[in-house]
Amino acid sequence: DAKTTQPNSMESNEEEPVHLPCNHSTISGTDYIHWYRQLPSQGPEYVIHGLTSNVNNRMASLAIAEDRKSSTLILHRATLRDAAVYYCILRDGYGNKLVFGAGTILRVKS
Amino acid sequence: DVKVTQSSRYLVKRTGEKVFLECVQDMDHENMFWYRQDPGLGLRLIYFSYDVKMKEKGDIPEGYSVSREKKERFSLILESASTNQTSMYLCASSLLRTGANEQFFGPGTRLTVL
Numbered sequence: 523d524a525k526t527t528q529p530n531s532m533e534s535n536e537e538e539p540v541h542l543p544c545n546h547s548t549i550s551g552t553d554y555i556h557w558y559r560q561l562p563s564q565g566p567e568y569v570i571h572g573l574t575s576n577v578n579n580r581m582a583s584l585a586i587a588e589d590r591k592s593s594t595l596i597l598h599r600a601t602l603r604d605a606a607v608y609y610c611i612l613r614d615g616y617g618n619k620l621v622f623g624a625g626t627i628l629r630v631k632s
Numbered sequence: 633d634v635k636v637t638q639s640s641r642y643l644v645k646r647t648g649e650k651v652f653l654e655c656v657q658d659m660d661h662e663n664m665f666w667y668r669q670d671p672g673l674g675l676r677l678i679y680f681s682y683d684v685k686m687k688e689k690g691d692i693p694e695g696y697s698v699s700r701e702k703k704e705r706f707s708l709i710l711e712s713a714s715t716n717q718t719s720m721y722l723c724a725s726s727l728l729r730t731g732a733n734e735q736f737f738g739p740g741t742r743l744t745v746l
Binding site: 565 | 738
């Protein structure tokens with residue numbers, strides 16, 4: 523199974539951009555890259571996903587390397603409410619298997 | 633608004649008891665999932681179902697079974713609870729069985745087995 527590797531934790535200042543990296547060197551051609559986040563005492567929440575091209579939505583941007591072996595979640599202006607654990611997840615094209623990394627704890631300082 | 637609900641937020645059971653965790657989604661989703669979450673281990677998939685009465689094992693199915701008699705409901709069963717099953721249990725659903733679909737998670741059930 524393809525695995526993901528993320529830093530254990532990162533810190534950011536409020537109102538500054540945050541770049542959360544993820545390595546997935548064994549990604550297969552049919553794997554989608556998903557990002558979820560989990561706030562304290564809540565279930566995970568979908569953030570964004572992509573396959574090959576960079577993606578933007580109201581929450582974040584996803585930059586995918588040309589060889590697809592790594593990706594970066596970009597929060598353009600971090601707020602205190604963005605403090606959470608961020609998971610980089612590979613999901614195969616058939617949707618059956620999800621591979622969760624340990625996640626990155628994002629701390630946002632005011 | 634999309635909603636996944638779980639029957640309990642907190643549950644305390646004794647070793648050897650049979651435990652039922654219920655999950656209901658109101659989005660008419662085909663796929664439903666059960667995960668457990670433990671510190672340092674992230675989320676791990678226990679079982680999933682892509683249709684009524686269908687089920688497939690995830691990465692850690694031992695000690696668990698599931699039931700999906702209706703599309704909106706997916707139950708996780710611990711036949712004989714053990715202390716190593718103390719964990720946070722998360723239910724999720726998704727519309728289609730494709731890698732592009734997002735999953736919607738419930739709030740979780742924190743189970744303690746004494």
